[in-house]
């Protein structure tokens with residue numbers, strides 16, 4: 001994939017993620033008033049379950065937002081690497097990441113092998 005095409009795809013992805021995040025955040029801001037009404041109702045026992053669900057939803061929402069921001073950071077990182085001329089090279093071993101992989105995932109930072117290693121490491125508890 002040539003740099004021009006990579007840049008185009010990364011910019012599209014960045015715009016898509018930024019829009020998702022903006023929409024997500026605007027939905028989140030309206031939650032503030034909901035929280036107040038929940039607080040008012042919380043002295044009523046039958047609403048305790050709802051409050052728990054709300055907390056669960058909030059945690060789930062936050063992890064979605066974190067995921068979005070992490071993806072956005074990866075895309076911006078890839079765009080910077082395009083500028084620097086290091087795009088398409090694995091950050092761990094310095095080998096080319098590969099056309100197929102970049103085609104499927106233009107923001108990839110590692111080759112398939114190092115990505116698998118990194119994911120394995122993330123799942124393995126420290127000290128094992």
Ligand SMILES: [Zn+2]
Nearest residue numbers: 090093111114
């Ligand atoms: Zn590698």
